[in-house]
Amino acid sequence: MSEMWKITLRVHRQKEGEAPHFDNFTMEVNPDEYVIDAVERAWAFHDRTVCFRHACHHSTCGACGMRVNGVEKLTCITLMRDVTSNGATLRVEPLRNFPVVSDLAVDMGHFYRKMERVGARAVLPVSEAEIENPPGEWPPQDAQYIRLSDCIECGLCISACPVMATTPEYLGPAPLAAAQDNGIRRKPELLSVVDCEDGVWRCHSVFECTAVCPSFVDPARRIMDLRRQVVGARLRNLFGKA
Amino acid sequence: MDITRNQPSARRFWSWFIPFRRDIGSWAFALNRATAIGLTIYLFLHLIILGKLAQGPGAYDQFLELTENPFIKFGEWLVVAAAILHGLNGIRIILTTLGVGITRQKQLFFGLMAIALVVILIFTARMY
DSSP: OOOOEEEEEEEEEOOTTSOOEEEEEEEEEOTTSBHHHHHHHIIIIIOTTOOOOOOOSSSSSOOOEEEETTEEEETTSOBHHHHOOTTOEEEEEOOTTSOEEETTEEOOHHHHHHHHHTTOOSEEEGGGSOOSSOOSSOOHHHHTOEEEOSOOOOOHHHHHOHHHHHOTTSOOHHHHHHHHHHOTTTOTTHHHHHSSTTTGGGOOOOOHHHHHOTTOOOHHHHHHHHHHHHHHHHHHHHTTOO | OOGGGGSOOGGGGGGGGOOTTSOHHHHHHHHHHHHHHHHHHHHHHHHHHHHGGGGOHHHHHHHHHHTTSHHHHHHHHHHHHHHHHHHHHHHHHHHHHTTSSGGGHHHHHHHHHHHHHHHHHHHHHHHO
């Protein structure tokens, strides 16, 4: 028989007209289950009004991002044994820096609009993807293939970024990483979007975006690279080589 | 519905200083904010003290006597420690911005803070 733990799931609740508060749900869980399973159990067996976002259950849709014990996690791939223990409390809260729609569900609209603004690509040619050990030159028959972008637009980086917490106009890690992925040489119109007060220069090198990213996008490294691209574009403009 | 509570706002700057449970980058960020605020406050105090010169040598000498006070001396120690921590942490930020050590920023932080600790200890031994 599989090992079972008794935990208290402490869920952030916030409905229209109500003050935010926490509800506790005591339940038995398998430590090898994921945090989303505990949230679903709270909804299925304790309170059908618990509101949360989820879809794919395998870290592709990016819908189930939450703060687990204060840290941003994609709950469908966060093992219970990694974030709690037998008899302990597990706290789940909505992502920061997004309007709360209800309980754990947040409105991602503003974030998606920023991703659109930088022309974030959902898919990209495999020859342009950052992959391990790429061939020196892509054979023409392989260059036609496309693959999904690494970023699943889960918003964890937006929630973890302390600069984002104080500056709603800041583009934020994921949109800046998407801009870097496009490249200023390929999309020169991005220069005015990212080379501004609330663009690439607003980042304060906290690296929390990279720490919480479940998809290995490494936004912090991409932001630093985007700065290099911006400086390069400025120099080219200065010497009339645009 | 109070949806504004969870949204970005300049009033939430206090969250910069709560790095608990976060990665090392947040601790480095909080340290840089705290030392920057401390050094800015010191700058104003320094200018006020320099203003004593305009009131004549007597007023300035009277202030200098105060510097022997252990609390003022500790304040001076704090200023030097903050400057060392802030400066070395700043070097980490400059390096990573230039693309150096981005994947090793944690080690870079620990290394530079170890140097800061040694320098602060040497300064403390000389000061007291």
